[in-house]
Amino acid sequence: MSTQPAIGQSISRLEGFEKVTGSAKYAGEYNVPDLLYGYVVNSTITKGEILNFNADAALALPGVIKVFYYGNRPSLAWFNMQYADMDAPPGTPFRPLQDAEIKYNGQPIALVVAESFELAKYAATLVKVDYKEETFTTDLIANQASARSPKVGLATALKPPPPKPVGDFEAAYDTAFAKASGKFIHGTEHHNPLELFATTTIYEGKGKVTIYDKTQGTVNCQLYVGNVFGLHFKDVRVISPYVGGAFGSGLRPQYQLFLSVMAALELKRAVRVTLDRTQMFSFGHRPPTTQFTRFAAAADGSLRAINHTAIAETSRFEDYTEVVVNWAHMLYPAKNTLMEYKLVPLDVFSPLDMRAPGGSTGLHAVESTMDALSYQLGIDPLEFRLINYAEKDESTGRPYSSKELRKCYEEGAARFGWSERLPQPRSMKRGNKLVGYGMATGIWEAMQLPARAKALINAEGKLEVSSAVTDIGTGTLTVMTQIAADTLGLAMDDVTFSYGDSKMAFAPIQGGSFTVATVGSAIKAAGLALAKKLFRKAKQMQNSPLGKAKFEDVEFRDGLIALKAQPKAVIALKDIVSANKGRAIQSTNFNLPKVMKLKNYSRAAHSAAFVEVEVDEELGVINVTRAVTAVAAGKIINPKTARSQILGGMVWSISKALREETITDHNFGKYMNQNLGEYHIPVHADIHELDVIFVEEKDDIVNELGSKGIGEIGLAAMPAAIANAIFHATGKRINRFPIHLDDLM
CATH class of the missing domain: 3.30.365.10 (Aldehyde oxidase/xanthine dehydrogenase, molybdopterin binding domain)
Known part of the structure; x- marks a missing residue:
């Protein structure tokens, strides 16, 4: 009997045994002889310069080998390099230990190298630094007047700018039958993968290094190290078979890689640098973003005008961008559109892609505004989306390589029981709990x-x-x-x-x-x-x-x-x-990729999320009791691992909408909750009935496998669906994420 095809089969992860038994080795776990340990010293001010750096007390401890800082770092090729990272946005990449300047709070300013991790960490507390502080700005909302258009760079190919205006938006909006508008505020979110960022660099002699790194790109880190340290690429080997979560945090080489390699080359010893949980807040985050929407429709429910504006944070030294405002016109037809995206440079580290970057942010505004407009019109939110169903990508005029979003709506609504929804807000109750149903649409581009x-x-x-x-x-x-x-x-x-x-x-x-x-x-x-x-x-x-x-x-x-x-x-x-x-x-x-073939099509995965929430009428406590996400993503190679990806996105949706938030004290320019005790994420008790549907979708155009990515699409729609369900339950539309219980009391 012939072997059955493997594609399409639900097969358990081949490395699962190694991971659950602990035999899988991560970047900070390799047994290396004669290993030294590095611990990073971070700045305690937000902007200024180092006036005096004194490591004498640390160096006096037996077992402390060296303390690197800008005054004694080796000469590097890095400081003559504009780019050494294939994921770098336009601007000048951050250069650790370059000089005495402090660009953001928590900036790495020194590396203590010792015979043990504990000794290095203790010695770091003995390093004395005097600063000259300067005035800083970290508040996006207070500085929106300084917003400007992003600089254009290599990343534009993967992160296209907003589409050009179509028609006359202002005239169409002013004369429309029904209108809905909103201001949406998304706070800062920080990457907190289970595995801490770590690098183990083994000095092989004669300028050769073997590096175990937590990364999403071994080749990218190889190119980075080669460029920064002036090494031949073949003399740099980066190994990363197991990664304990990344979701964008490992796309760019992080500063512990730089410090580990620098110390290993200088000391000609193996050096491991591991960041602790607090230091995980010192690089990369989903940027705070303020959005404004204005949608208008005719009496029959057809959209006439769409305006979506976003203002986001970036650093002073790089223009990090996201695709935030492009989605509405990819999903819905309108003859009059106006999309704008601007940045505010602040005294922070450059933001970094976090699962569904831009999409989960932008679609919250789009889908909540669509929901509000459906209530204005007295049309069921699902029916309203079907009325405005686009068979092609309206923003480009190109057909989709495939699009089974309609099936997502149909199968998702049937599985969820959407027809049982009572239209009026606050009309459904379960004991002392208000019950709400909400839905939203998701989209994520299928790239190759x-x-x-x-x-x-x-x-x-x-x-x-x-x-x-x-x-x-x-x-x-x-x-x-x-x-x-x-x-x-x-x-x-x-x-x-x-x-x-x-x-x-x-x-x-x-x-x-x-x-x-x-x-x-x-x-x-x-x-x-x-x-x-x-x-x-x-x-x-x-x-x-x-x-x-x-x-x-x-x-x-x-x-x-x-x-x-x-x-x-x-x-x-x-x-x-x-x-x-x-x-x-x-x-x-x-x-x-078959560019000439693909240029005539838009390619995207689509989803529809349906959510039920319970809201305590007196206390405002919100609970997502059940949710269904229906996904159209071409050929599903492995339904089991694919389902896990969607479920992970759904859990993260609950986190994004209701839990996850980095608090900044703008008086200090500092993140105040740099730990998992105060940076709230869902626990098991927060997660209830989650269901995933993969609708059948055949695509002979998108790529040789007919498959679309599913990592992001699970997070694209559901945060907005949660917000919409809360409105249906309470009659209050909260446009700030995360939604707090005091918003509903």
Whole structure:
């Protein structure tokens, strides 16, 4: 019996056993002989300069090796480099230990290196620093008048600017039958993956280093280290097979990587630098953003005008941007549109992509405004979206490569029981709890980047595939193994996928929900090229039953090449290798997106989220009691790991809407709740009945696999659906995230 295709099967994660038993090694866990430990000293002021730096007391402790700061750091290629990071936004990347200037609160200003982590951490408390403080500005809302347009850079290709205005928005809005507007405020959110950021650098001698790093891009870190320290790229090896959560925080090389490599090269010893939980708040965050919307519709419910404006925070030294205001016109047709996006430079570190960057922020404003407009019109919120269903991307005029959003609405509403909703706010109760139903639409662009993959058949007839891509916990190892197995008709047990190592075939950073489309397509291309090579060699074998066959006449199954017309006419893959004098047969292929084909289409995953909330009528306590997310994302390679991704996004939606918030005291320019005791995220008791539906969607255009990314789409719609459900329950529309119970009391 032939091996069943692996793609489409719900297969448990192949590395699951290693992770739950603790045998999986993370960046800060590798056993390295003669290891030194570094602990970072962070600035205690927000802006100014260091007047005096004194590490004498720290250096007097036995076992303290060195304290690095701007005054004794080695000379680096970095300070002549404009960019050394493929994910850097326009501007000048932050340079650790460059000089005495302080650009933001918590900036790394020194590294204490000692024989143990505990000693290094204690010694850091003995470092004395005198500062000259300067006036700083960290408040977005108080400084919106200084907002300006973002600078254009390389990132524009992946983060397009707002679409140009269409029609005459102001005239259409002024004369419309029904209008809804809102001001939406999103506070700062910080990355808090379970695994702390850590780097273990092993000095190999003669300018060579092996680096274990928490990262979403081994090649990106390799290029960064090579550029910064003037090393040959082949002398820099970055390894990261296991990543304990990242969600964007590991897209860019973080400063512990720089400090670890710098110390290892200077001391010619292995050095590990691990950031503690408080230091995780000293880099990268979802930027606070203020949004303004104005939507207008005719009496029949058809949208006539859409205006969406966003003002977001960035640092003084880089223009970090998100796609916030582009979504409304991708989803809904309107003849008159006006979209604007501006930045306010502040004395903070550059923001950083966080799951569904821009999308989860922008769609809250879009979908809550759509909800408000549906109430103005007296039209069911789901029906209102169906009235305004767009068959194409209205912002570009291009058709979608596929779009089954209508099925998401239909299947999601049926599973949830949307028809049982009573239209009037505050009309549904359960005991002393107000009950609300809310829904919203989600969209996330389906992207694909260039990548390479290597595939070979070994002497045993087994397939070995490799790529430098990481697995940030999304199931990449499992899914890539499934794709590889199907390229040559093998069982998954006969396939080994190696990954997370910069010496392997090129892969870009893992993010943006493009990894399966990018690396998976490269694996499929390498597998197909290998299959053709094997077929050619099989034809040349003595007495080959495939001698007169064409490639389309054969199939690969069960470790064999077989004639389709004569299933018993076969050659084993291991026999082909044997005939090749036992030498493995391999192919390494670079896969490029089919740009000319794709430019005529918009490509996106879509979703519909349906949420039920209970709100205590007296106390204002909010509980998400159940939710359904229906997703259209092309071919689902592994429904089990895919469902986990959507569920994770749904949990994060509850966190974003109701819990997660970094508090800044603008008198100090400092984040005040830099710990998981006060930075609130959901616990098990907060999570109830969550359900996921994958609707059938066939897409022959989007990429070679017909698959769209699902990492972000699970977070795109549900935060807005929660806010809409709270309005239905209470009659109060709260447009500030997170929504606090005192907003409802």
